Amino acid sequence: MKIYLINGSNRKKYNTAQLLDATAEGITDELEKQDKEAELxxxxxxxxxxxxxxxxxxxxxxxxxxxxxxPIKDDLNKLLPKLWNSDAIIFGSPIYFGNVTGQMRSFLERLIFPKYVYGGETLANPKPTAFIYNMNVTEEYSNQMYADSIYNSVEGYIEYAFGKPYSLKSYDTYQFNDYSLYKHGFNVEAKEKQKKEQFPKDLEEAYNIGTQIVRDIFGK
Ligand SMILES: Cc1cc2nc3c(=O)[nH]c(=O)nc-3n(C[C@H](O)[C@H](O)[C@H](O)COP(=O)(O)O)c2cc1C
Incomplete structure (x- = not known):
């Protein structure tokens, strides 16, 4: 059993990474609870x-x-078959300019297009998946400006290839480690409140996605 978590942010300790770590923790705990094994x-x-x-x-x-x-010979060449043959994939990405990061989009093209059959069914093996987004904007702004367009587009292709993904959106995330050092127009108090009160709930949801994915794999 092999489960992949894909970080579409360059930052290895920030929001995307923390949300994916929480999912990994949920996976590990549920595996232990069910006395099962899988490599993450x-x-x-x-x-x-x-x-x-x-x-x-x-x-x-x-x-x-x-x-x-x-056929492209680059760093995805050996990785893609492993992902196609894996038991679950959890994707995480910040929103950049109203979409997932360019790095994530390029990756999704390479992951999904080879398995995409015009007018036909996917060539990929179905598997549990999840997409975890995080972004600067508030939930209200995202609902108004992004509506479901970004999320539906990304998740629609994942659903076609592997099955419907779980979806989690973490809004209004903390971007700078110290807001006083940077030029910005954010209300720092509101950002701090969100970080203290909402982000832990998002981490909990990410954790629950991890436990659910293990249940889906092992049919419980
Ligand atoms: C180039 C760039 C573009 C961004 N565009 C948006 C955007 O369109 N909407 C938004 O809500 N946040 C935007 N952000 C903010 C990030 O989504 C936000 O800081 C996120 O938490 C970063 O994820 P990370 O902490 O895992 O790196 C942008 C950040 C960068 C660097």
């Missing part, structure tokens, strides 16, 4: 060199050597 691996996308899909279309070529897979 965190992939930091910003540590890898890769591009998005290059539209070479080898993955769609009938009887081609690369049908259903990807």
């Amino acid at each position: 691996e965190i992939i930091n996308l910003y540590n890898l060199n890769y591009t998005g899909c290059k539209s070479c279309l080898h993955c769609k070529k009938i009887d081609g050597k690369y049908y259903g897979t990807c």
Whole structure:
């Protein structure tokens, strides 16, 4: 059994990383509770060199050597088959300019397009998945400005490939370690309140997604 957590932020100790760590903790605790074993691996996308899909279309070529897979020789080359064959994938990304990070989008192109069949069913194995977002804006702003467009687009492709993902949005997150050192227009008191009162609840939800994913894998 192998479960992957994908960090789409460059920052290894901030919001995305903490939310994914909470999910990993939920997974570990539930595995222990059920007396089951699975290996967990965190992939930091910003540590890898890769591009998005290059539209070479080898993955769609009938009887081609690369049908259903990807011929690009970069840091995703060995990783993608491991993800396709894994038992669960949890994606985490900040929102950058109203979408998941560019690094995450390029990664999703490479992960999903080879398994995408025009007018047909996915070539990928179904598996439990989750997408955990975090962002500067408040829930109200996200509802007004982003509506469900970002989330539906990202999750729609994940659902097509692997099955419907669990979804968690952590709003109004703490961006700077010390707001006094940077130029910004945020209400620091409100940010601190959110960090103290709401973020721990988001971590708890992320933890619960981890426990649920283990239950889904082992059918409990
Ligand atoms: C280039 C860039 C663009 C961003 N664009 C947005 C945005 O459009 N909406 C938003 O809510 N936050 C935006 N943010 C803020 C991040 O989403 C937020 O700080 C997030 O918590 C960062 O995640 P991390 O702490 O895991 O790195 C942006 C940050 C950067 C660096």
